[in-house]
Amino acid sequence: VSRRETVARRGDAVVLTLVPAEVQVLQWVFADLGRMLSGESAVDSVTKRLFPRAFLDPTAEEAEAQWQEMVHDELAELRITALTDVLQSLDDAKERPGRDGAREIVLEPERAERWLTVLNDARLAVGTALDVTPEWDFAELDPDEPSYELHAVYAWMTELQSALVNAVAG
Amino acid sequence: MEIGTEEIVVPDTVEELLGDTEAQTDVPWIVLVWDDPINLMDYVTYVFQKLFGYSRAKARHLMLQVHNEGKAVVSSGTRERCENDVARLHAHGLWATMQHDR
Numbered sequence: 001v002s003r004r005e006t007v008a009r010r011g012d013a014v015v016l017t018l019v020p021a022e023v024q025v026l027q028w029v030f031a032d033l034g035r036m037l038s039g040e041s042a043v044d045s046v047t048k049r050l051f052p053r054a055f056l057d058p059t060a061e062e063a064e065a066q067w068q069e070m071v072h073d074e075l076a077e078l079r080i081t082a083l084t085d086v087l088q089s090l091d092d093a094k095e096r097p098g099r100d101g102a103r104e105i106v107l108e109p110e111r112a113e114r115w116l117t118v119l120n121d122a123r124l125a126v127g128t129a130l131d132v133t134p135e136w137d138f139a140e141l142d143p144d145e146p147s148y149e150l151h152a153v154y155a156w157m158t159e160l161q162s163a164l165v166n167a168v169a170g
Numbered sequence: 171m172e173i174g175t176e177e178i179v180v181p182d183t184v185e186e187l188l189g190d191t192e193a194q195t196d197v198p199w200i201v202l203v204w205d206d207p208i209n210l211m212d213y214v215t216y217v218f219q220k221l222f223g224y225s226r227a228k229a230r231h232l233m234l235q236v237h238n239e240g241k242a243v244v245s246s247g248t249r250e251r252c253e254n255d256v257a258r259l260h261a262h263g264l265w266a267t268m269q270h271d272r
Contacts, residue, residue, distance in 0.1 A: 049265075054256045056267045071257050078261055113220075120213060120263045127208040134207040162210055169216045 007163035016105040199252040
């Protein structure tokens with residue numbers, strides 16, 4: 001059994017090595033995020049987390065409304081563009097010779113940064129839907145709980161993002 | 171303000187004449203980032219470095235302030251600048267708000 005490094009640096013680039021099941025999970029989570037961003041299947045708590053208030057003061061409703069008017073569509077578009085690019089890089093991933101059929105995705109610096117923000121958006125969406133708290137600990141969850149699998153996906157995305165941010169930030 | 175007690179001020183600059191008072195443009199704004207249970211500490215540090223050009227040490231210090239105290243002031247300046255910073259922070263998934271520096 002060989003140890004598989006999921007995230008590695010290669011010069012300026014970051015290399016992701018994902019098995020087909022991991023690619024599938026990401027495609028599924030990212031597609032779901034896309035539906036939320038486009039408003040196709042919006043969940044209120046998730047929308048509020050992805051597009052939070054800019055003004056906390058309850059008397060600043062006018063400023064807040066102007067703000068949402070000014071930036072919401074632009075931020076949504078920015079996110080959807082990044083998401084489309086990341087989904088494309090998953091589609092493009094070539095089969096790397098190897099018995100486990102792992103796919104290697106080579107990310108140039110800009111694309112690696114887009115991956116980071118998209119992965120973070122996906123974690124925000126899933127984590128908010130799961131109502132993750134600061135005390136959240138996957139190891140303490142009951143495997144019989146109905147959302148256990150989604151918690152497992154969230155835990156794996158957290159590990160992936162942690163490795164990716166360290167690879168990008170050097 | 172009661173009528174009659176008001177001092178009459180003669181505008182002496184074009185800006186004052188046009189009503190673009192300094193009170194509106196020069197009151198500083200601050201940008202706050204709030205703690206949340208999802209964003210990773212290393213990611214928040216990375217975002218502060220990327221968006222504001224802060225050193226790793228300064229970015230990490232601010233991230234720890236967010237983590238330990240619940241919030242931190244990450245930038246300040248004109249309303250436009252703060253709006254821009256809040257938009258960039260939101261684009262990176264951080265929970266940022268802006269307010270007058272009082």
